[in-house]
Every structure is written in C-alpha cells, then in structure tokens.
Amino acid sequence: MLGYAGKFLEIDLSNSSFKNTTLPDEWLKEYIGGRALAAKILSDRLVHKWEKVDPLGPENLLFFMTGPFQGYFPGGRTCVTGKSPQSNGMVGSTVGGEFAVELRCAGYDGIIVSGKAEKPVYLFIKDSDVELRDAGKVWGKDCKQTDALLNRECRQLLDERYPHVGVWKQPAKLYIGPSGEHKVRPSAVIAKWTHAAGYGGYGAVMGSKNLKAVAVKGTGPLPEVAGIEKVKQMIDDVCKGCYGNVMWRRYGTGGGGYSFGADTSSEPVRNWQEEWHDQRSYGVDQFENKVWVKSAWSDFGCPTNCLKISCIRAGKYKGAISDNPDYELQAFLGPNLGLFTPEENVYLSSLIEDLGMCGIQGGSVLGFAAELYQRGILTKKDLDGLELKWGDADAFAVLAKKIANREGIGDILAEGVYRAAIKLGKIKNKDLLPFAITGKGISIGAHGIRSGMDFSREIGYTCSVQGGDHTSMTDIPIDGWGSEIWTIFNDSAVMCIFTSFSLTPTFRYEFYNALTGQTLTRKGWLNGGGMKTLEIQRALLLLGGPDLTWNPNADDDNPQRFYEPLPTGPCKGKAANRASVKEKVMQYYSQAGWDQNGVPTSETLTKLKLESVDESLKRLRK
Amino acid sequence: MGWNSEQDNNAIWISREFSKCSGCRKCEIACSLQKENKIWPEASRVRVFMLVPGAEFPHLCTQCEDYPCVGACPFKVLGVNKDTSAVTVDAEKCTGCGKCIDACPGKIPHIHPKTKKILICDLCGGDPKCAKVCQEGGWNCLKVVKRGDHEFKLYSRTPEETSKNLATKMYGERAEEFM
Numbered sequence: 001m002l003g004y005a006g007k008f009l010e011i012d013l014s015n016s017s018f019k020n021t022t023l024p025d026e027w028l029k030e031y032i033g034g035r036a037l038a039a040k041i042l043s044d045r046l047v048h049k050w051e052k053v054d055p056l057g058p059e060n061l062l063f064f065m066t067g068p069f070q071g072y073f074p075g076g077r078t079c080v081t082g083k084s085p086q087s088n089g090m091v092g093s094t095v096g097g098e099f100a101v102e103l104r105c106a107g108y109d110g111i112i113v114s115g116k117a118e119k120p121v122y123l124f125i126k127d128s129d130v131e132l133r134d135a136g137k138v139w140g141k142d143c144k145q146t147d148a149l150l151n152r153e154c155r156q157l158l159d160e161r162y163p164h165v166g167v168w169k170q171p172a173k174l175y176i177g178p179s180g181e182h183k184v185r186p187s188a189v190i191a192k193w194t195h196a197a198g199y200g201g202y203g204a205v206m207g208s209k210n211l212k213a214v215a216v217k218g219t220g221p222l223p224e225v226a227g228i229e230k231v232k233q234m235i236d237d238v239c240k241g242c243y244g245n246v247m248w249r250r251y252g253t254g255g256g257g258y259s260f261g262a263d264t265s266s267e268p269v270r271n272w273q274e275e276w277h278d279q280r281s282y283g284v285d286q287f288e289n290k291v292w293v294k295s296a297w298s299d300f301g302c303p304t305n306c307l308k309i310s311c312i313r314a315g316k317y318k319g320a321i322s323d324n325p326d327y328e329l330q331a332f333l334g335p336n337l338g339l340f341t342p343e344e345n346v347y348l349s350s351l352i353e354d355l356g357m358c359g360i361q362g363g364s365v366l367g368f369a370a371e372l373y374q375r376g377i378l379t380k381k382d383l384d385g386l387e388l389k390w391g392d393a394d395a396f397a398v399l400a401k402k403i404a405n406r407e408g409i410g411d412i413l414a415e416g417v418y419r420a421a422i423k424l425g426k427i428k429n430k431d432l433l434p435f436a437i438t439g440k441g442i443s444i445g446a447h448g449i450r451s452g453m454d455f456s457r458e459i460g461y462t463c464s465v466q467g468g469d470h471t472s473m474t475d476i477p478i479d480g481w482g483s484e485i486w487t488i489f490n491d492s493a494v495m496c497i498f499t500s501f502s503l504t505p506t507f508r509y510e511f512y513n514a515l516t517g518q519t520l521t522r523k524g525w526l527n528g529g530g531m532k533t534l535e536i537q538r539a540l541l542l543l544g545g546p547d548l549t550w551n552p553n554a555d556d557d558n559p560q561r562f563y564e565p566l567p568t569g570p571c572k573g574k575a576a577n578r579a580s581v582k583e584k585v586m587q588y589y590s591q592a593g594w595d596q597n598g599v600p601t602s603e604t605l606t607k608l609k610l611e612s613v614d615e616s617l618k619r620l621r622k
Numbered sequence: 623m624g625w626n627s628e629q630d631n632n633a634i635w636i637s638r639e640f641s642k643c644s645g646c647r648k649c650e651i652a653c654s655l656q657k658e659n660k661i662w663p664e665a666s667r668v669r670v671f672m673l674v675p676g677a678e679f680p681h682l683c684t685q686c687e688d689y690p691c692v693g694a695c696p697f698k699v700l701g702v703n704k705d706t707s708a709v710t711v712d713a714e715k716c717t718g719c720g721k722c723i724d725a726c727p728g729k730i731p732h733i734h735p736k737t738k739k740i741l742i743c744d745l746c747g748g749d750p751k752c753a754k755v756c757q758e759g760g761w762n763c764l765k766v767v768k769r770g771d772h773e774f775k776l777y778s779r780t781p782e783e784t785s786k787n788l789a790t791k792m793y794g795e796r797a798e799e800f801m
Contacts, residue, residue, distance in 0.1 A: 071661055072661065098647075101663070105662070105663065105664065144799075144800065145799070147675065147800075148674075148799065148800045148801070164718075164719075164720045164733070165720070165732060165733040165735075166720070166723050166729065166731060166732025166733055167681075167723075167729045167732065167780065167781055169664075169669055169670075169671055169672075169781075170671065170673055192672075192675040193675045193676075194675070218664070219664040219735035220662070220664075220735065220736075221654070221658065221660040221661065221662035221665065222660065222661045222662065224660075228659060228660070232655065239758070239759070243758070243759060243760065293676075293791075293792040293793070294641075294676055294792060296642075296644040296761060297644055297645060297676060298644040298645050298646035298647075299646075300646070300647050301646060301647060301648060301651055302644075302646050303646070303648075303759055305644045305646065309676045309792065311792060311794070313794055318794075319793075319794070319795075319796050321793055321796070
C-alpha cells in the first residue's frame with residue numbers, strides 16, 4: 001500500500017528467530033499504524049488470555065511502530081507499545097527522534113518483539129540485514145554512555161561490513177538505562193539522551209526481555225507516496241504555520257514552568273498538595289539565559305524546534321546535561337519536589353534521563369515518597385538514613401538512584417506510585433492511595449484540573465484508555481475538541497502535535513490521503529479505526545491483570561486530591577466537583593458505547609466487528 | 623583544474639555556522655527532493671551528522687581552492703564547474719571507487735546507496751535548496767554568500783573533528799566521553 005514500507009520485522013528473542021510479516025491492506029487502511037495498528041495486533045494475539053499475561057514476562061509483545069506520516073509530516077516520532085506494566089492495559093507511547101525514519105528507510109513499518117533473550121542483547125538493523133548482538137558491554141551503562149558506545153560499535157560495524165562508501169552516519173537508536181534493566185515500572189524508552197517514550201513503562205518491558213537497545217540504519221528512500229507534489233506542498237504549509245509560532249519556537253513547552261504554576265494554578269507543587277507557585281525566577285527566561293547551550297533543537301524535519309539543550313557548566317552540578325527541560329520535567333523535577341532553581345532542575349533531569357526513567361513517572365514517585373516523609377509515614381530509617389526534605393535535590397538524586405537500582409526502599413518505589421502506595425500501605429497499615437496522584441496506575445501529567453484554567457478537563461484523566469497520560473485525555477462530547485479519538489489518530493499516523501497547532505482539524509486526514517491515496521475523513525476515523533482502537537484499549541485496560549485490575553465504578557475517577565480545594569494562589573478554594581464528574585463520566589460511557597459499569601457493550605463491539613474482544617469481555621460481564 | 627575567482631564574481635558559496643544547526647535535517651530533505659524527488663537522507667549530498675546528541679551539523683562539500691578530490695580521480699570523472707565553482711561528476715563514467723573520498727580532507731563525498739556513484743554537492747547550479755530551507759526556518763546555519771575568499775578548507779573537516787569541537791563547545795570537558 002502506498003505510504004508504507006510493506007513489512008514488519010518480527011523477532012522472537014527466546015530463540016533468536018526473525019521473520020518478515022506483511023499485514024493485510026485492510027488492516028492498514030483501518031488502523032493506519034502506530035498505536036491503533038499495535039492495538040489491533042496485540043488484541044488479536046493476546047486478548048484471549050490478557051489477564052494472565054505478565055507485562056514483564058516473555059509472553060508480552062513489545063512494538064516499535066512507525067506510521068505513514070513518519071519522515072513526511074514534519075517532526076520525527078516513534079510509537080512504543082505493548083502490554084503496560086503500569087496500567088496492565090495498552091498505552092501508545094511516542095518518542096521523538098529519527099528512529100522511525102531510519103526504520104522506514106530500512107524497509108520496515110515496525111518491529112514486533114516477543115520472548116526473552118537469555119542474556120542482554122541489542123538489535124542491529126541495516127536495511128534487510130538484521131542481527132541480535134551481545135549487549136554485555138552496554139548493560140549497566142547510563143543512557144549517555146549507551147548512546148556513545150552503540151554509536152561507536154555500530155559505525156565500526158557499518159564500516160567493516162559495507163566499506164568504501166564514505167563515512168557512515170550514526171544509526172538511530174532507542175535504548176534503556178539501568179532503570180529499565182531492573183524492570184523499574186516508571187522506566188522509559190530513551191532516544192537521543194533526553195527523548196523518552198515515558199507513559200506505559202516500556203523501558204521496563206525492554207529490560208524484562210533483556211533487550212538493551214535497537215539501532216537501525218536504513219539506506220533506502222522513504223516509502224513511495226500517492227502524491228509527492230501534494231505532499232511537498234502540504235509539508236510547506238505545516239512549516240509556514242510553525243514559523244509563525246514564535247512562542248513555541250523560542251521557548252518550547254518550557255514557558256509552562258512559569259505559566260502553569262503562576263497563571264493557571266495547575267502545576268504539581270510538592271506532590272500536588274498545591275498547584276500554584278509565584279516563583280518568577282523559575283520562568284523560562286532564567287533557563288534560557290543561564291543554562292541553555294542550544295536554543296533550537298529539532299527531530300527529523302521539524303520546523304518548531306521546541307527542544308533546547310541545557311548544560312550546567314560550573315558549580316556543584318557541573319556536567320549535567322538535559323534538554324530544555326521541557327515543561328513536564330520542569331514541573332515534576334522542580335516545584336513538584338519543592339525545587340525552584342534551573343540548576344537543580346537540570347541536574348535532576350539529567351540524572352533521571354541517564355538512569356532511563358520517565359521524568360513524569362519518576363518525578364512523581366519521588367514526590368510521593370517526599371510527602372510520606374513530610375507526614376512522618378516514611379521515616380529516615382525506612383529511607384536508609386535519607387532525610388527526604390522538599391527542596392533537597394541531592395536527597396532526591398540519592399533516592400532516584402536507589403529506585404533505578406531497586407536498592408532498599410527503592411525496590412518498593414520502583415513499582416511506581418500506585419503499586420508502592422498499596423505495598424507501603426500494607427506495611428504501614430494505612431490507606432496511602434490518597435497520596436497517589438494517578439489514573440489507572442499511571443501518574444498524572446503536570447496539568448491539574450482543579451483551577452479549570454488549563455487545557456485538562458475534569459474527566460480528562462478518568463476515562464482515558466491511557467490513564468493519567470496528559471497527551472491522551474478525553475472529554476465529552478466524544479467527537480468534540482478534547483476527545484481521545486483524535487489523539488489516537490496522532491499516535492497512529494505517528495505525528496508530532498507540536499508541529500500541528502496551526503492546522504485545520506481536517507488537514508491531517510488530507511495529508512494521510514495525499515500519502516496513501518485513500519479517502520479518509522475525520523468522521524470516517526471517528527466511526528472506524530479511531531473508535532475501534534478506543535474500544536480495544538478500553539477492553540484491554542479493564543481485563544488488566546495479573547497483579548491489578550480496575551473497577552470502573554471506583555477507578556474511572558480522579559485521584560482524591562483533585563477534590564480537595566486548592567490551598568493557595570489566585571484559584572484558592574477551587575476543586576473538582578464529584579457530582580459533576582460522575583455525571584460526565586456516565587455521559588461518556590453512553591457516548592463510548594459502554595454499559596453502566598463502564599464495560600463496552602456487545603452491541604458496540606459487534607457493530608465495530610470486534611467479536612474477539614467481545615468474547616473476551618464476557619469474562620468480565622459474568 | 624581549479625576555479626579562478628577573477629572569472630565570475632557571481633559565483634557562490636554556502637557559508638556554514640554549525641552551532642546554529644538545529645538538527646532538523648531539512649537540508650537533507652530538500653537536497654534529496656531536489657535530486658531524487660524523494661525524501662532519501664542517505665542519498666542527500668548534504669548529510670547531517672549527530673555523533674553526539676545536540677552536536678548536529680550539515681556535512682557538505684566546501685569547494686576547496688585546490689580541489690584535491692578532482693585531482694585524485696583516476697578516471698577523470700570529476701571536474702569543476704566554471705560558473706558555480708562546484709565539483710562536477712560525470713556519473714556515467716564514475717566507477718564508485720572512492721578515491722575522491724580518500725583525498726577529501728573532510729571525507730565529505732559518499733556513494734549513492736542505489737546507483738553506487740559518488741555524491742558531491744553541485745550547489746544546485748547556483749541556487750542551493752539546502753540553504754534556502756535553512757534560511758526559511760531562520761536557523762541561518764547554511765547561507766548563500768558570494769564565493770569570495772573564504773578559508774574554504776577550514777570547513778572540510780571529518781565528522782569526528784567537527785563533532786568533537788561542537789560537543790566541547792556545548793558540553794565542555796564531558797565531550798571527550800561522548801566521542
């Protein structure tokens with residue numbers, strides 16, 4: 001099919017076998033790629049035994065997916081997914097970088113990994129030459145070291161095997177740090193040191209499979225498209241829109257470090273005990289003037305360059321390197337921990353990324369622990385002598401390393417906030433879930449709902465099939481602006497939304513049609529692949545297991561904290577309203593075709609021809 | 623052989639300021655679209671190296687005064703365009719032997735992954751598309767200027783040399799461990 005490389009690479013790590021799989025065009029037309037197509041494959045293969053599949057066991061599938069937009073639509077991203085060790089459902093997580101472009105140039109639309117390697121390996125792909133290589137030398141290394149070592153080894157291999165063609169460029173790489181190796185649930189899949197597929201915990205899945213990294217070099221062109229002239233024109237349109245957006249180009253999401261705290265009161269401060277701070281010194285100008293060493297950093301084809309690079313060049317934290325940090329890491333490794341200086345924030349971001357943890361999930365679990373310490377629930381003794389005070393970057397650094405290496409208290413916190421709350425709650429004989437700011441086991445992104453002034457909506461995190469994921473929230477009406485259906489499209493075509501802000505709502509469907517020669521409309525997606533994917537992901541989330549399952553009546557809700565009034569700031573006193581949330585959740589159920597218990601109905605699933613999903617949900621409906 | 627700056631004052635050069643490169647690869651995209659009508663990074667005459675994340679830069683022919691590549695070609699396939707100063711390639715005759723790569727101080731030319739012929743920037747006949755897209759985006763890493771008397775050879779460095787310089791500039795002494 002036009003717009004596609006035409007095959008997927010399947011690898012069984014248990015017996016080191018490879019095969020190429022071609023999917024029916026009908027699947028591609030319906031599910032496009034990335035998140036949606038992975039949901040289809042994952043459900044086809046595992047839904048019948050989903051509850052028994054350990055996300056960190058060899059039977060889980062791990063997907064590295066591209067989509068037809070990759071390489072054409074400005075901004076490189078790759079979708080990483082599988083059964084999530086955080087939600088026990090499926091989370092379509094995306095990461096910036098050139099990986100998807102290289103993979104498509106190598107002739108693959110995606111990689112599906114099953115099994116578990118006997119010892120640490122990495123996957124090296126050069127066009128159709130595919131090899132599993134010993135990762136003994138890189139296992140245990142942090143992400144910056146891993147990137148350098150793999151670059152060296154892979155370029156040397158390219159030189160030896162394919163000589164006399166000139167100097168080889170770097171392959172694109174996805175890798176994990178020590179955190180992923182130790183199956184720490186808040187682990188990310190990392191690219192380019194600082195880019196992360198964080199939500200879902202797929203770094204831990206790679207670790208569970210003994211897969212340290214995937215490196216790929218593709219020397220072919222991108223797959224042929226239906227209308228190259230039209231596509232070229234549309235790329236120009238996207239770029240022109242971005243060039244006009246000075247705010248995003250200059251500051252990226254970094255401006256949020258001040259505005260979401262000071263203006264909209266929706267930033268996590270000390271584990272969401274507050275959502276407001278008036279630390280003007282924390283604004284992006286301080287980052288730009290103090291620590292940025294690069295003010296425009298892009299992934300493939302990106303006109304927005306919302307990324308910047310920070311490096312601490314002197315003082316206590318000398319040598320720390322991170323991107324901006326972006327807003328999420330500014331928040332979670334800043335005010336969320338009572339930290340308000342760029343230097344401390346960059347230091348912790350650099351460390352978290354080196355360890356291969358997700359900045360959101362990792363920062364959240366650090367904040368959770370600090371609140372327990374503040375309340376005397378976790379003691380200095382519990383923390384192996386550590387005094388975990390708000391604002392102490394060094395103490396948080398020590399704890400982050402303990403988590404990544406599963407040492408002492410770190411072993412429990414390595415389970416992520418939700419599971420740690422349950423485990424510690426049992427030890428302390430206390431309900432600790434009120435301090436866990438999560439949705440379906442996934443720590444909520446740095447956009448609170450209490451002030452009502454952010455883009456997050458009051459049911460945004462309650463019914464999302466990706467739990468606390470702030471990039472995949474939902475709202476009513478289900479075909480409205482805030483619907484998750486549109487996010488599913490973005491993660492399936494695999495496109496960056498930070499290059500799309502100036503576009504009309506239909507532009508991306510026209511772009512898809514120009515690439516593939518199809519005639520997809522926004523409505524067609526809503527009623528077809530978009531809705532199907534939503535239902536599949538919902539079913540997988542509800543089936544859950546093996547260690548946790550969700551009860552929609554209790555769990556399709558905000559964390560308790562969001563119902564407590566904001567204690568400070570211009571929005572002091574504001575909180576989410578339980579009655580209103582409940583009412584909207586019930587309306588959402590009805591619009592999504594779910595019954596009163598939040599389970600997709602047989603009628604809904606049959607109409608969408610999702611019979612195998614319906615069959616599996618019978619186990620829940622009993 | 624060679625190019626005489628007296629001959630044509632309209633000749634151009636692509637000036638480069640590597641620390642301004644965002645790593646967007648729009649130059650690769652523009653080059654391959656221009657030459658292949660495809661997006662094909664490995665067939666682009668300008669290639670963005672990222673041996674160290676953040677230290678990206680475009681690697682492209684700088685048209686040295688003495689054109690060592692031209693002299694090194696055993697089959698007289700390479701020449702110099704008198705109007706633009708660009709290296710010319712007689713693709714029909716190119717055997718892809720790679721002697722020009724060896725002769726280039728920056729190891730800039732590379733072999734087309736499909737045709738197996740050498741790829742060297744031809745300045746798009748005087749209207750380079752790479753510099754155009756870089757300027758459109760305001761990065762100003764690549765810019766068309768009059769050829770004049772630049773120290774062309776200073777820009778013919780291997781990717782390793784340039785990466786190390788840029789990484790040191792950004793990350794200080796840590797650069798060493800990333801190379």
